[in-house]
Amino acid sequence: xxxxPTTSKDVQTVSGITVRLAGDSGDGMQLLGTQLTNTSALAGxxxxxxxxxxxxxxxxxxxxxxxxxxxxxxxxxxxxxxxDHLDAxxxxxxxxxxxxxxxxxxxxxxxxxxxxxxEKEFKLAxxxxxxxxxxxxxxxxxxxxxxxxxxxxxxxxxHGLSQKIADRCxxxxxxxxxxxxxxxSLEPTLRFIEDKFGKKPDIAAAxxxxxxxxxxxxxxxxxxxxxxxxxxxxLVKGTYRNMMGNQALAWGLVAASKLSDKDMFYGTYPITxxxxxxxxxxxxxxxxxxxxxxxxxxxxxCATIGAAFGGTMAVTASSGxxxxxxxxxxxxxxxxxxxxxxxxxxxxxxxxxxxxxxEQSDLxxxxxxxxxxxxxxxxxxxSPGDCFDIAVEAWRLAVECMCPVLILSDGYIANGSEPWxxxxxxxxxxxxxxxxxxxxxxxxxxxYARDENLARPWAIPGTQGLMHRLGGLEKEDGTxxxxxxxxxxxxxxxxxxAKVSRIAERIPDQDVYGETSGDVLVISWGxxxxxxxxxxxxxxxxxxSVSHAHLRYINPLPKNLGELMRGFNKVIVPELNxxxxxxxxxxxxxxxxxxxxxxxxxPFAVSELFEAIESHVSTAKDGKSKADVRNKAG
Amino acid sequence: MNxxxxxxxxxxxxxxxxxxxxxxxxxILAQMKKVLPELGVPREKTVFISGIGCSSRFPYYxxxxxxxxxxxxxxxxxxxxxxxxxxxxxWVITGDGDALSIGGNHFIHCLRRNLxxxxxxxxxxxxxLTKGQYSPTSSEGQVxxxxxxxxxxHPLHPLSVALxxxxxxxxxxxxxxxxxxxxxxxxxAEHKGTSLVEVYQNCNxxxxxxxAYAQERKQRAExxxxxxxxxxxxxxxxxxxxxxxxxxxxxxxxxxxxxADDLLxxxxxxxxxxxxxxxxxxxxxxxxxxxxxxxxxxxIATYNDQINDQVTAAKAKxxxxxxxxxxNSGDTWEVA
Numbered sequence: 007x008x009x010x011p012t013t014s015k016d017v018q019t020v021s022g023i024t025v026r027l028a029g030d031s032g033d034g035m036q037l038l039g040t041q042l043t044n045t046s047a048l049a050g051x052x053x054x055x056x057x058x059x060x061x062x063x064x065x066x067x068x069x070x071x072x073x074x075x076x077x078x079x080x081x082x083x084x085x086x087x088x089x090d091h092l093d094a095x096x097x098x099x100x101x102x103x104x105x106x107x108x109x110x111x112x113x114x115x116x117x118x119x120x121x122x123x124x125e126k127e128f129k130l131a132x133x134x135x136x137x138x139x140x141x142x143x144x145x146x147x148x149x150x151x152x153x154x155x156x157x158x159x160x161x162x163x164x165h166g167l168s169q170k171i172a173d174r175c176x177x178x179x180x181x182x183x184x185x186x187x188x189x190x191s192l193e194p195t196l197r198f199i200e201d202k203f204g205k206k207p208d209i210a211a212a213x214x215x216x217x218x219x220x221x222x223x224x225x226x227x228x229x230x231x232x233x234x235x236x237x238x239x240x241l242v243k244g245t246y247r248n249m250m251g252n253q254a255l256a257w258g259l260v261a262a263s264k265l266s267d268k269d270m271f272y273g274t275y276p277i278t279x280x281x282x283x284x285x286x287x288x289x290x291x292x293x294x295x296x297x298x299x300x301x302x303x304x305x306x307x308c309a310t311i312g313a314a315f316g317g318t319m320a321v322t323a324s325s326g327x328x329x330x331x332x333x334x335x336x337x338x339x340x341x342x343x344x345x346x347x348x349x350x351x352x353x354x355x356x357x358x359x360x361x362x363x364x365e366q367s368d369l370x371x372x373x374x375x376x377x378x379x380x381x382x383x384x385x386x387x388x389s390p391g392d393c394f395d396i397a398v399e400a401w402r403l404a405v406e407c408m409c410p411v412l413i414l415s416d417g418y419i420a421n422g423s424e425p426w427x428x429x430x431x432x433x434x435x436x437x438x439x440x441x442x443x444x445x446x447x448x449x450x451x452x453x454y455a456r457d458e459n460l461a462r463p464w465a466i467p468g469t470q471g472l473m474h475r476l477g478g479l480e481k482e483d484g485t486x487x488x489x490x491x492x493x494x495x496x497x498x499x500x501x502x503x504a505k506v507s508r509i510a511e512r513i514p515d516q517d518v519y520g521e522t523s524g525d526v527l528v529i530s531w532g533x534x535x536x537x538x539x540x541x542x543x544x545x546x547x548x549x550x551s552v553s554h555a556h557l558r559y560i561n562p563l564p565k566n567l568g569e570l571m572r573g574f575n576k577v578i579v580p581e582l583n584x585x586x587x588x589x590x591x592x593x594x595x596x597x598x599x600x601x602x603x604x605x606x607x608x609p610f611a612v613s614e615l616f617e618a619i620e621s622h623v624s625t626a627k628d629g630k631s632k633a634d635v636r637n638k639a640g
Numbered sequence: 641m642n643x644x645x646x647x648x649x650x651x652x653x654x655x656x657x658x659x660x661x662x663x664x665x666x667x668i669l670a671q672m673k674k675v676l677p678e679l680g681v682p683r684e685k686t687v688f689i690s691g692i693g694c695s696s697r698f699p700y701y702x703x704x705x706x707x708x709x710x711x712x713x714x715x716x717x718x719x720x721x722x723x724x725x726x727x728x729x730x731w732v733i734t735g736d737g738d739a740l741s742i743g744g745n746h747f748i749h750c751l752r753r754n755l756x757x758x759x760x761x762x763x764x765x766x767x768x769l770t771k772g773q774y775s776p777t778s779s780e781g782q783v784x785x786x787x788x789x790x791x792x793x794h795p796l797h798p799l800s801v802a803l804x805x806x807x808x809x810x811x812x813x814x815x816x817x818x819x820x821x822x823x824x825x826x827x828x829a830e831h832k833g834t835s836l837v838e839v840y841q842n843c844n845x846x847x848x849x850x851x852a853y854a855q856e857r858k859q860r861a862e863x864x865x866x867x868x869x870x871x872x873x874x875x876x877x878x879x880x881x882x883x884x885x886x887x888x889x890x891x892x893x894x895x896x897x898x899x900a901d902d903l904l905x906x907x908x909x910x911x912x913x914x915x916x917x918x919x920x921x922x923x924x925x926x927x928x929x930x931x932x933x934x935x936x937x938x939x940i941a942t943y944n945d946q947i948n949d950q951v952t953a954a955k956a957k958x959x960x961x962x963x964x965x966x967x968n969s970g971d972t973w974e975v976a
Contacts, residue, residue, distance in 0.1 A: 312720025477708025
């Protein structure tokens with residue numbers, strides 16, 4: 007048998023497919039989804055993914071709470087979201103079916119592991135009878151029942167594994183079947199199996215057998231008359247790889263460290279969904295990366311500040327609850343005026359909230375969640391691949407300004423993936439850092455003298471003649487000595503604020519998708535980029551006057567943003583929070599904004615945004631409200 | 641190359657020292673300035689990191705690099721600094737409230753990691769900067785501003801905590817015993833690994849005389865035993881008392897009453913900390929309190945060496961990191 011057999015059945019070419027794989031949290035659905043994503047990306051499709059899993063490592067088996075899902079869209083056109091509605095749904099048990107079926111479009115393919123549908127499972131899933139037997143199911147969907155467990159056992163029987171281990175191979179059977187259905191090559195996954203299970207040859211062989219059996223089942227069963235093919239997407243020329251958000255952040259950090267000729271120190275405490283950044287950067291010790299898994303969040307950020315004081319590129323990352331604990335030290339970092347990066351991979355809040363679900367509700371925490379007047383620059387990546395660029399940009403700003411810079415990612419970006427065009431490293435701009443040189447003179451050093459960016463010198467211990475003391479007590483301008491002088495405190499507060507606000511002069515003007523004036527402007531930030539962009543595109547295709555401005559710089563905001571907002575009759579701000587950016591925009595620009603808000607642990611569907619925007623188009627056409635006219639005049 | 645010979649005065653910053661007149665901190669500052677020139681480490685290679693509290697103003701008064709940080713966290717800043725800059729000599733200056741209350745967690749973890757730094761813990765058994773509330777080391781029943789009916793907390797003992805965390809260097813000294821203090825600081829600086837020196841320090845405003853039994857020269861001989869490696873624990877105004885181990889506890893005996901072989905010989909190098917822990921638990925007035933080095937064990941890897949050794953080993957194994965090679969590793973595809 008060749009590595010990747012070809013089908014003898016009919017093949018139908020389609021522009022894109024959205025498929026969701028759902029099973030128990032121990033069923034290996036995330037692995038299956040990741041493999042399908044990677045294989046589709048290698049086939050040249052544009053891909054977007056949405057993993058969705060429970061917060062418990064092993065939630066009670068078979069229950070609705072334990073359902074783990076992975077959605078992937080692959081397409082021959084450029085896509086920005088993993089899709090609203092499913093073309094195909096693979097379910098391993100009744101709980102997975104009942105919790106996901108609502109997203110399957112009419113006429114969509116439902117592939118069910120028949121062996122997972124029995125009395126015990128019905129009870130666990132809290133369904134009264136077999137949901138597959140409901141007559142309406144067969145009428146609405148194309149239902150394919152496959153006894154995956156039995157077929158997998160048969161396929162791997164020759165390898166002499168225990169039944170428990172053999173049953174674990176069934177996700178590879180499901181994978182093989184899905185690969186057949188969508189014309190995916192087996193080769194990348196065969197390579198993956200060799201890599202991952204190379205030291206356990208019997209397990210590797212069994213998984214390969216299961217994968218091939220799944221493929222053969224698709225080819226031979228009469229249930230499928232044809233398979234589907236998605237052509238390669240028309241992406242910009244170059245070499246690509248599949249990239250997840252947290253991975254891109256990690257790679258961006260190590261790139262920033264190399265571009266600035268600095269070793270990196272990464273101090274952190276494990277927290278979902280930020281931990282994967284640690285797992286990734288700790289592999290890069292040969293790049294000079296030192297990772298510190300601290301005893302708590304506070305130790306993590308403080309060690310980061312210590313490393314920054316020593317002249318190292320210093321990074322800490324967490325999610326909302328951890329950022330809350332880091333707040334006091336972030337204020338100190340701001341007072342010490344030392345460069346570092348603080349990453350917040352947001353999740354549902356408040357408190358422990360929804361650890362594995364996405365939300366954008368830490369914006370105001372990051373803007374204001376420190377004591378005293380404590381402004382910090384904030385950047386937000388818009389997609390998994392953009393995390394790379396944002397990480398490099400954050401470090402550049404941190405050293406230019408000499409202050410901590412915040413990156414606001416979120417769980418959706420962190421775990422999602424997309425094709426990433428590999429940059430030419432030799433063309434990435436260097437980040438130039440100059441530490442002041444000392445000398446034998448004992449003339450007092452001025453640690454708080456400032457340059458044109460209002461940044462103070464990054465003098466590092468070990469440098470002769472530059473001895474100085476930092477601390478959280480207010481510093482006298484220039485000398486850095488402790489000062490309680492009222493005018494000095496005002497001056498230093500103003501200076502620190504000006505330092506951040508002046509960044510607006512060095513960042514690009516806000517770009518717009520669509521016209522720079524019209525009926526409706528949609529303003530978004532962070533991980534909702536894909537949904538908002540697609541919804542606006544659909545509105546424009548429907549002939550509406552709608553434009554889109556997506557913010558990657560949140561503090562300071564791009565300097566043309568206010569003027570841009572005033573060019574539209576209505577401004578709509580969709581956010582996965584209850585209106586945090588909207589509050590900032592209203593306060594800063596005195597322009598009314600309409601919120602589209604939800605906190606359900608889920609990203610926006612394109613359709614719900616489309617409807618929300620469209621509902622405002624007709625009233626926006628009526629012209630500006632009196633309030634807006636007044637604002638413009640003012 | 642001849643290094644310039646530095647004097648104590650060279651380590652003084654141009655800032656006015658603002659502790660209360662009579663504070664024990666002055667003595668510790670003076671001894672530190674006296675000891676540092678003897679260590680041969682240049683001023684620019686020396687860093688003082690402190691938390692919050694009276695003691696934590698210390699870095700401002702030293703003409704070295706320094707950081708006055710946030711309450712209880714000084715060991716964590718030191719961890720980041722020393723891990724990335726092992727060439728620096730790092731001192732953490734902290735107090736009993738700072739290190740043991742808000743910073744208890746970090747104190748323990750710094751010690752168990754054996755980061756190569758020196759922690760000087762000023763213990764005055766009171767909160768000075770916040771004006772007189774009881775601290776984690778205050779005595780049971782102590783009446784303070786926040787405990788008008790007496791403290792109901794059982795006190796924490798820093799040396800016991802340190803030994804429990806398997807600290808590799810544990811010592812105690814006294815602000816007023818300047819010679820002993822200087823020698824102890826010097827030994828701490830020379831130790832490879834985390835060294836902890838608890839210093840009995842008098843707060844003459846909020847807890848005056850709380851440790852007079854140990855601080856005042858006349859009382860000291862009766863109430864304090866100076867530890868010396870390889871020597872018996874003899875004390876008393878006339879050197880007539882000693883400590884011996886009987887079964888699983890220590891007791892005080894008259895030297896004249898027992899054979900010399902019966903006396904406990906101090907072993908600071910013993911890896912098993914059981915007897916060192918018994919010493920740490922000797923408390924006035926039942927027992928003389930030990931000062932000097934309770935424990936100084938060598939050969940345990942430091943955190944900073946290990947974190948840097950891993951980087952060196954990774955470079956030796958995989959070669960210096962190559963970004964372009966990283967980006968192109970694994971599955972990639974071409975779009976033409």
